[in-house]
Structures are given as structure tokens and as C-alpha cells.
Amino acid sequence: MKCIKCGEKAVIHLRQHNTLALCKEDFLAWVPEQTQRFIEKYRMFGRDDRALVAVSGGKDSLSLWDILWRLGYSTTGLYIGLGIDGGIGYSDTSLKMCEKFAAERGLQLQVVDAPAEYGGTIPELSESTHRGRKKPCAVCGLVKRHIMNRAAREGGYDVLVTGHNLDDEASILMANTLNWISGYLLRQWPVLEAGPGGLVRKAKPLCRLYERDMAAYALLRGIEYVYEECPYSHGSKSLFYKEMLNRLEAERPGAKMSFYVAFLEAKEQGLFASSTDPALERLHNCPSCGQPTTAPGGCAFCRMLAKAV
Numbered sequence: 001m002k003c004i005k006c007g008e009k010a011v012i013h014l015r016q017h018n019t020l021a022l023c024k025e026d027f028l029a030w031v032p033e034q035t036q037r038f039i040e041k042y043r044m045f046g047r048d049d050r051a052l053v054a055v056s057g058g059k060d061s062l063s064l065w066d067i068l069w070r071l072g073y074s075t076t077g078l079y080i081g082l083g084i085d086g087g088i089g090y091s092d093t094s095l096k097m098c099e100k101f102a103a104e105r106g107l108q109l110q111v112v113d114a115p116a117e118y119g120g121t122i123p124e125l126s127e128s129t130h131r132g133r134k135k136p137c138a139v140c141g142l143v144k145r146h147i148m149n150r151a152a153r154e155g156g157y158d159v160l161v162t163g164h165n166l167d168d169e170a171s172i173l174m175a176n177t178l179n180w181i182s183g184y185l186l187r188q189w190p191v192l193e194a195g196p197g198g199l200v201r202k203a204k205p206l207c208r209l210y211e212r213d214m215a216a217y218a219l220l221r222g223i224e225y226v227y228e229e230c231p232y233s234h235g236s237k238s239l240f241y242k243e244m245l246n247r248l249e250a251e252r253p254g255a256k257m258s259f260y261v262a263f264l265e266a267k268e269q270g271l272f273a274s275s276t277d278p279a280l281e282r283l284h285n286c287p288s289c290g291q292p293t294t295a296p297g298g299c300a301f302c303r304m305l306a307k308a309v
């Protein structure tokens with residue numbers, strides 16, 4: 001197969017884009033071009049904005065940081081240490097990958113260590129909060145969201161960016177649609193504006209790029225990343241929905257993309273437009289930590305911590 005741009009030998013065939021086949025050089029140019037297109041289309045951030053890039057050490061967030069760096073944006077990385085070992089030193093390895101990546105490019109990496117700040121690793125905080133009734137992922141999500149918002153706010157960043165890709169977004173959409181969780185459907189979008197009480201703007205520049213293409217990008221750019229998934233992700237709902245969507249995609253190439261993009265287009269055409277997000281109206285500052293929350297009284301993060309100690 002030949003690259004449709006230059007006729008050289010193609011290294012990747014993007015089945016979801018009809019018959020787009022590209023050589024290494026053209027693929028490595030195509031990914032940032034697409035990313036830039038979506039940053040502009042959804043008005044995520046501009047050239048003068050300072051972006052805090054949340055990096056997990058995985059292929060998506062490190063590739064995203066690489067792309068933004070190549071595109072010339074002003075970026076700082078944020079790594080959150082979660083204290084997860086899982087027999088593979090998961091958190092330690094992830095941190096090393098992020099540090100190596102930043103050092104190679106002369107980029108700044110901010111590291112926030114959750115166990116040092118909150119007196120327990122994610123599995124420990126989860127155990128003392130839920131006593132084994134829930135997987136650590138619930139507490140993990142809370143802690144990550146809390147730290148990301150705080151770090152972006154305290155550092156005066158204009159936007160917090162994450163490496164969510166199309167597969168992530170389609171699987172979230174599938175879960176929300178199967179259960180018709182209207183609040184989440186209302187809010188799911190490539191960019192979320194800043195809100196009252198210090199809620200920072202959030203953007204997902206890779207939301208229209210396939211996970212498979214991001215893996216190819218990382219590989220072809222020689223980015224070292226953590227191959228292992230978080231040890232607690234086995235059997236998670238999001239992996240289940242991803243597998244389901246992959247089966248659909250195998251039968252109908254492009255199905256994942258059209259599921260997500262048709263949703264975005266329907267929203268642009270007014271689906272949900274008449275409703276304002278009721279959650280935003282309830283936003284106030286948590287009396288304990290000062291972060292924005294919709295929960296009456298203290299925020300979910302502070303309630304979790306109070307239970308954990």
C-alpha cells in the first residue's frame with residue numbers, strides 16, 4: 001500500500017477515514033494537523049494561553065504533550081502520584097516515563113504526590129473509605145479531579161488538558177447513553193468552560209483521534225510510555241464498553257467515530273440546547289478546601305478524606 005500524499009510505502013492504514021494510508025513522515029505530520037484542527041474547531045485554547053497537560057505516563061497523554069510541544073504551545077506537565085504498585089511498580093514507572101519525556105524536551109513537569117499530601121495511597125484511602133466495597137477507581141477519580149483543578153487554578157493556567165482519545169469518549173458516551181444519564185450527556189463535550197468558584201477550563205484535544213492511531217504515533221515518535229493499564233482497571237465498565245465498541249468497529253469500520261461525532265453534531269444542532277446544566281447552578285465553594293463543588297455542604301473529596309482518617 002502506498003501513502004496517498006507522497007506515494008512512498010505506507011506504514012498505517014486509517015480504515016475509519018475511507019482509505020487513508022500514510023507513510024511515517026506524513027502520518028507524524030497528520031496527527032498534529034488533526035489535533036490543531038480540533039483545538040480550533042472547538043475553541044479549546046489559543047496560542048497565548050498557558051496549558052497544564054495532565055500526564056499519566058501512558059501513550060495518549062505523553063503523545064498529546066509531544067504534539068502540543070511540536071505545535072509550539074506553552075505547556076507544563078502535571079503528574080499525580082497515586083501510590084499504586086500492583087506488583088509492577090505502576091506509579092513509580094509512570095513517574096519515571098513522565099520525567100524522562102520532560103527532560104528530553106526541556107519541559108517543566110509538576111509532580112503532586114497524593115500519598116504525601118493526603119496521608120495514604122489511593123488503595124489505602126479507598127480501603128478506609130469504602131472498606132473493600134468499591135474498587136479504588138472511584139476514590140482515584142475524585143483525587144485526580146481535585147488535584148488537577150487545584151494545580152491548574154493555583155498555577156494560574158488558562159486551561160487543563162487531558163489525553164482522552166476517541167475510544168475513551170465513545171465509551172463514556174456509550175455508558176451515559178445506555179443509562180440515559182442526562183446530566184453527563186449535557187456536559188460531555190471536547191471543551192468545558194471555566195465555571196464559578198474557580199472551576200478551570202478543561203480540554204481534550206485528542207477526542208477525535210482513535211486510540212490505535214495514538215499508539216502508532218507514540219511508537220513512531222519513539223515515545224517511551226507505560227504499556228500496562230492501571231492494575232485496578234481489569235473488569236472495569238469502561239474497558240467493557242471499549243471492547244464492545246471494538247467489536248462493532250471490526251464489523252463496521254468507522255462506527256466508533258460516527259457514534260461520537262454524530263453526537264457532537266446533534267448537540268451543535270441544538271440537542272439539549274434548551275436545557276441549562278442544573279449542576280452549574282448549584283456550584284459553590286467547599287467550606288473546607290475552597291474548591292468548586294455541586295454537593296450540598298462539603299465536596300465529595302473532603303467527605304471521602306474525612307471518612308478515610
Ligand code: AMP
Nearest residue numbers: 054055056060061078079080162163164
Ligand atoms: P484515565 O482516567 O486514566 O483514562 O486518564 C485520562 C486522562 O487523565 C489521561 O489521558 C491523562 O491526561 C489524565 N491522567 C490520568 N492519570 C493521571 C495521573 N496520574 N497524573 C496526571 N494526569 C493523569
Ligand code: FES
Nearest residue numbers: 136137140230232
Ligand atoms: Fe486510578 Fe487505576 S488509575 S485506580
Ligand code: ZN
Nearest residue numbers: 286289299302
Ligand atoms: Zn472540599
